[in-house]
Amino acid sequence: MENSISILRRCAIQPTPQRMAVVDYILKTPSHPSADEVLENVRKRCPTLSRATVYNTLNLLVEKQLIKTQILKEGLVVFDPNIQQHHHFIDEDSGQIYDVPWDTFQVPEIDSLPDYEITEVQVVVRGRKKKP
Amino acid sequence: MENSISILRRCAIQPTPQRMAVVDYILKTPSHPSADEVLENVRKRCPTLSRATVYNTLNLLVEKQLIKTQILKEGLVVFDPNIQQHHHFIDEDSGQIYDVPWDTFQVPEIDSLPDYEITEVQVVVRGRKKKP
DNA sequence: GTTCGTGCAAACGGTTTGCAACAAT
């Protein structure tokens, strides 16, 4: 896998150790962490990392379209390393967010909005584990 | 249309003037207001209404399932007077949220999650007006 | 020595909570 230095260079972001650590974490995780979860986890390897640097770096990565923000939880933004079109399933008990492949649903063309340019379509499914 | 007093009574909530004013507003608007928008608008008719009372009342209405919260905007919750299943279209420029009828999309049964109980499925469409 | 990035702390905005005053029964 491409290393964090070249990823950052390609995006014209200076590869500092802090940014490399954040990139390593966020692009490797299958999860959809919040800024705080990123901070907590990356601090294990980079204990002096500050909250501001995490937000700065994540916002930079969003600008450069390496990751996406998702509005799926109340009161906090989560960051999604998967920038391909896809859907989400949210376990309402654990709060875990799972990716759902794009072709799971046949989302029809939206012809009823001729003067709008659609920028994103997403199916959001929420549920909880059955207790038998 | 049923008045706010009987609506509140039916839900076993005491119909105080403040609550009636909030109910009148939230159940009549086709919009998806935030708590602050509710406060701002209801204060026109009820100027002493406090922010805390708005939150208390809205949360009560959510509990009683008269309205629903929707996580569609960053950093704030919006309240949806339409509790039927439906989808949403969000104009990314204006921030306006529009209801999309449920049968606009054929959301297939999700058989790939046998041990999960699906509580909600929703298509979220974002777009902006074309500038010709 | 200038530029850029970091870390800390303060500020910010939406939401919740604690509490005293008050209204209704």
Add this chain to the structure above:
DNA sequence: ATTGTTGCAAACCGTTTGCACGAAC
């Protein structure tokens, strides 16, 4: 008198901002 409601202010939490210190060229 008891119960429940309101309004205010403070607290809270995620996020952003301001600024001084420090590293790199």
